[in-house]
Amino acid sequence: MMGGKWGAGAVALGCVVVLGACAPASTLRLRRVVLHQNGVGYFERSGELEGDELALRLAAHEVDDVLTTLTVVDPEDERAAAPSPSVAVPPPAEGEEEEGARTLTVALEERRGRELLVAYAAPTPVWRATYRVVLPEEGDEEGALLQAWAVVYNASAEDWTDVELALATSSPFSFRVDLRSRRFGARPDASGRFARGTQAGPVVSTGSRGAGRDGDGVPDADDLCPDEPEDMDAFEDQDGCPDPDNDQDRILDVDDQCPNDPETYNGVEDQDGCPDRGRVTLESSQIVILEKIYFEAGSAAIPERSGPILDAIAATLQGNPQIRRIAIEGHTAPGEARGWLTSAERAGAIRAALIERGVAAERLRARALADTQPVDQRDDEDARARNRRVEFRILERAGAERDEEEEQGPRRVAVRPGRVAGASDAASNLPRAADGATHYGVARHVDIPAGASSLVTILSRRVPGAEVLLFRPDASARGSDRHPLRAVRIENATEVDLVGGPVSLFARGAFVGEGLLEPLAAGRIAFVPFAVDGATEVEVEAEVEETPARILALSRGRLQVERTRTRTTRYRVRAGEHAPPRLFVQHARAAGYTPVDLPPETEDAGAALLVPLPLTPGRASELAVAERTAVTGSVALLAQREVDLRPYLEGSALEEGDRQRLDRVLGLRDRLVELAASEGSLQTRLADVAQRSAELRASITALRDTGARGRDTRRTLVARLEEAVAAAERLATELAEQRAERLEAEATLRELVSDWEIAPPE
Secondary structure: OOOOOOOOOEEEEEEEEEOOOOOOOOOOEEEEEEEEEEEEEEEEEEEEEEOOOOEEOHHHHHEEEEHHOEEEEEOOOOOOOOOOOEOOOOOOOOOOOOOOEEEEEEEOOOOOOEEEEEEEEOOOOOOEEEEEEEEOOOOOOOOOOEEEEEEOOOOOOOOEEEEEEEEEEEOOOOOOOOOOOOOOOOOOOOOOOOOOOOOOOOOOOOOOOOOOOOOOOOOOOOOOOOOOOOOOOOOOOOOOOOOOOOOOOOOOOOOOOOOOOOOOOOOOOOOOOOOOOOOOOEOEEEEEEEEOOOOOOOOOOOOOHHHHHHHHHHHHHHHHOOOEEEEOOOOOOOOOOOOHHHHHHHHHHHHHHHOOOOHHHHEEEEEEEOOOOOOOOOOOOOHHHHOOOEEEEEEEEHHHHHHHHHHHOOOOOOOOOOOOOOHHHOOOOOOEEEEOOOOOOOOOOOOOOOOOOOEEEEEEEEEEEEEEEEOOOOOOOOOOOOHHHHHEEEEEOOOEEEEEEEEEEEEEOOEEEEEEEOOOOOEEEEEEEEEOOOOOOEEEEEEEEEEEEEEEEEEEOEEEEEEEEEEEEEEEEOOOOOOHHHEEEEOOOOOOOOEEEEOOOOEEOEEEEEEEEEEOOOOEEEEEEEEEEEEEEEEOOOOOOOOOOOHHHOOOHHHHHHHHHHHHHHHHHHHHHHHHHHHHHHHHHHHHHHHHHHHHHHHHHHHOOOHHHHHHHHHHHHHHHHHHHHHHHHHHHHHHHHHHHHHHHHHHHHHHHOOOOOOOOO
16 A cells, blocks of 8 residues: 555665653654554655654554554665664553553654655554435436445544545454453444334414405415405315316316316217226226237237227327326236246237327336236136236326325425435545455545544445345344335445445435445345335245156166156235335245246345346235256166156157167056956955855755745755856956966066166266
8 A cells, every 4th residue: 555655765764663752753744544444544644854753642552553563764765774673662651541642752863854754554443334325216217326425433642634535445464462442342222212202293273264355255364365266166165266177187167068077088088078988997006908908828919909999098198198107017827938028028019009109108118027916816718818918007197296295294305316415525536446455535635533533425326226125034024024125126336345334225205214235246236125014915835846857767677767846936925005016035045956937137146046026016916936856766667567657758868769668668567557456356356256155155055954945045046156156257267367468468578678778868
């Protein structure tokens, strides 16, 4: 940090340093201070020495470090270096406080009238960064305003006057030799925790009504138009103002067939002043299409029959200029191929069609939602057709902000992106990166009294930033296991690293919360949570499924196979009425798994993924994150015949000869399974017939001594026994034939498998 000022001719001067000396000595002005992030400060003094002694007034915690690092040079002296200086340090004088200011006197050798540069390092309080982020209004493309301020503390024993100050993020090695520095432990702030106000709202005075001077019967105190009489048409007759257009539909009451009901601008009789129901209706937050715009599966082409619907939508937008911006949301059916791309193409096609019909392009924003918001959960073609759709969401209405302020009370001073009060021109001196660290140079010199601190601006820049929801369960944020965090997503587009520090967030004209920023490298993105969104709910459900993939190898009758294990995590979100348009799910990566089919703009956070999900206020959305891994196993071709191997065959890259041979093996395995089942059935039936035959013989034996009375019964039983014996013989014959077939099939299978090898893929 001194290289630019200390040339090859600069030499150390022989001197004696005395601590606490009382002899008169000259001083040199402090001109430059560099504060490093680890609490080490570099101090530089220069000027013309009036005597042969230099006095340095130091705080007690600086003394040992100054004695360690003090360097005195003559920038103009080109002589060889003088011997190293000697230092004599007597103990503190009796009665001198150990923590008080100390004077260090440097005795020099005939340096009167010469230019000197004195530098040293000393411990300083760590400078701390604090940030302000002013979020843009929705639709503002200029980004968020990021301001970085630094709290700098002058812990020395002298005032800093007109000092060139630089703040560095580097942490040079420095060894502490002083144990007298003050240290305060961090502790949580509970200020205001138990305080409760007794006033729930404004308490106003009571007044009386007076007479009105315009003669309309409305007292002047309540008359918004005291010099214009109310027209008394049963519409807002209490405000004292005439109403030429009661319903504010831009059709004067004299021409309005429905003066108290606003016209519905939808391309159907838009001049009569009466609301009507056409193909399109307006609701508070969306444009409802009563007739669908249909899409074929996997297509974004708009059918010709949807032309009249687009005409009605265009007429609705042109007739309602107070609708400044709308979102065209493209949807796909669950399982539809290229879901994110197809939904984006559908929204883009509708946007282009409306622009062709005269709607200003800046009023239309296309959004892709894929299959995250199905309107029909059934799994049939009618449901899929209903889900292949577009929807229109109103993003911005004229006067919406003004109305909100009127409802909430007195007008507030809005904090918005732009020049924030208190932001000095110092921020125009942009930080620079050097030696792997960032150096923030304060553009103008600073004045900081001894023992005081100062807040200086070190950065003011517009950067990409927006308010989002972040689902990241955090033990420090109660309820975050089921409610997402409100956060600012901000990109460090400053080309230098940012140190960690608190962040104050401003949005919609007010302070919305405070977060903590971890150190953020240039070009990286951070999510800074500042509140829990209790109005938005998230449910999480996970399932694991395995499906056959392919055959890997065959050796010694065992087939090596690969299965695909898919772990699917579903995030079901019910967005609150004022939810931001995007939620990011911090999804922890499953070890050994690879994510598939991720939505566009998914961000990698190392051990986790930040997966975006578009939201619609008040609507339900679902995000499925699928991760896959390969699982291997083996199947004994001769023994494990119940395992179905044909699905593995379909995904395998085998030689044709191996494929045909394996197809024959699988056929034999299938036949053996059938034969085993048939043999079991035959054995069961044969056992039943044998049991029946035994019962018949026992009955016949019991009737042997009944004489003529039992003759007919014995004859019947004998006939049944003969039938049973014949059936048993037939079953035995069939069982023997099937056993023979099975044995032959097993022998063939063993022959096919015994010497067969399939090498594993490379």
